[in-house]
Amino acid sequence: MSGKTPIFYIGATGYIGGSVLAKLLKHPSADTFDITALVRSEDKAAKLNKLGVRTVIGSYKDVALVERLSEAAHVVFSMADADDLPMVQAILKGLKQRHAKLGDLPILIHTSGTGVLTHGQETKGMAATDVIYDDSDFEQIANIKPEALHRNVDNAIFEADKDGYCRTYIILPSTIYGIAQNHLVDAGIQNPYSIQIPMVIKASLGRGRAGMVGKGLALWPNVHIEDVSDLYIILYDAIVTKGTEGVDHGIRGYYFGENGEHAWGDISRAVGQAMVALGLATEAEPTAFTDEELEKYFGSVETGNYWGTNSRARANHSRALGWKPKYTTQDMLASIKPEVEAILKQQK
Ligand SMILES: NC(=O)c1ccc[n+]([C@@H]2O[C@H](COP(=O)([O-])OP(=O)(O)OC[C@H]3O[C@@H](n4cnc5c(N)ncnc54)[C@H](OP(=O)(O)O)[C@@H]3O)[C@@H](O)[C@H]2O)c1
Incomplete structure (x- = not known):
């Protein structure tokens, strides 16, 4: 054991994932992070290696690989896909094994999206609706329907936290805007554009x-890419500073990215x-x-x-973290x- 925090990172080359990784690499505790990123491009992997990030070439569709890399990590950043249930199940399986073998309580920070709030609010642009979700209203959040977009994945994550083998936190960005500007963009590693x-x-x-x-x-x-990537760092710092139980997690661990x-x-x-x-x-x-x-x-x-x-x-829960x-x-x-x-x- 190096004494460093093993971090498994999925989505390092993406718009959100790259922007957050750029901040992690400049974090005051960056030299205590041992980051392994799963990437598909050999060229980008080599560039990440130069920045001190270990890489494994592969796809998150390779669930055995995702499971193994998750088991090896104390913290998993899931930044690539809000909707890939097999990938998330593989992460959770890996974390469960880690907990069973080492007694460690690993952490999952997953990216969902406020698309989950659109269920029943589809007006084809003909009207605004008046249902407003507050991420600090736990009862309202708990009542989001399982058939809502992203929610099948989020529900699997809530279950894992409830089972007690990991602690889970979900960030839900909204419409992210702005062309990302950071050293990963400059190095040609990450996609700088939103969707x-x-x-x-x-x-x-x-x-x-x-x-x-x-x-x-x-x-x-909506939320700017700089602001939403700060939210991940503020959440991570809060977990480290206050401990996993000091920050709302599981079904109470929804954090909107909205301003x-x-x-x-x-x-x-x-x-x-x-x-x-x-x-x-x-x-x-x-x-x-x-x-x-x-x-x-x-x-x-x-x-x-x-x-x-x-x-x-309304991102009141995120703001309560100090965001x-x-x-x-x-x-x-x-x-x-x-x-x-x-x-x-x-x-x-
Ligand atoms: N952008 C927004 O406004 C927004 C808002 C809310 C939620 N979200 C959600 O957040 C997630 C990420 O969004 P994004 O804007 O960051 O997208 P993005 O720029 O397209 O990034 C996607 C990332 O996932 C990686 N990836 C895709 N398929 C993979 C695979 N099979 N194996 C390994 N890595 C794979 C990509 O790697 P490659 O470089 O190899 O393609 C890239 O690193 C999406 O689910 C999106 O719906 C986005």
Whole structure:
């Protein structure tokens, strides 16, 4: 034993995972971390090795590998996929074995998403709804339906914590925005781009005018990539400082990443304004995507209609950890033009 904390990291090359890993590598206790990342690219693995991160080449679909690497870790950061149940089951199996063999109480920090709050709030953009979830309202959180998005995975994690062989904490980012800027991006290791806003931009560029689902009235929370990656560090530090029992875990361990709310139409309007400013459209006002466009740009009508769901969240639990997000919805709207420009550059 090196005396260091063994950490198993899944998603090191991703938008969220890379941004959090960049902060872990600059953490005041970084020299006490022994990080092993599961990555698919040999090239990125070599770059991570140079930063002091051990790597194993492989996929999280290889559940035997995930189980073995999880068993070897006191802390697992699950940053790659909010919906892959077999991967999470393999992590939990590994942690269970570790607990049985060593008596250690390992820690899982998993990434879910506020998509879990959209269940029953699907209005295809035609209306805002008034159900607002508060991550410090444990009864409200416990009552989220098992059929909600991500919840099957989250429920498996709650069960593991209840069984007592590990302690689990789940961060639920909302619409994350901003192009990540850190030394992992500079080294060509991580993806610097988010998902939801870039998809609206790509669809809008594709059709030559900003688009939205329905009337764009549905509401979602948003958070800047810098702020949400800070939340992981603040949560980790709280667990280390206060001990696993000093921080709410299991079914009480839901932490939203949210610092403001937007109507999807406002995002589309900002995309439209950027398109007009860049000479790519004559009208800034967005129009509704047709079903054919949803299929073309989002993969299916059902997937596209996700941009017309409501997810309303207040991150009081996260803030109670001492998290102080800096960026607001105004910053999110201001981030859209640079995002459009970055996408245009990629498409050249
Ligand atoms: N971005 C958001 O706004 C947001 C908000 C809430 C929740 N989430 C959820 O958070 C999760 C991560 O999102 P993200 O934005 O960080 O996505 P991302 O940038 O696409 O990152 C995904 C990460 O998972 C890795 N990965 C994918 N398949 C893998 C496999 N089979 N084996 C090993 N690694 C694999 C990728 O590695 P490669 O480099 O090899 O592809 C990458 O490191 C997703 O489930 C997403 O839905 C995202």
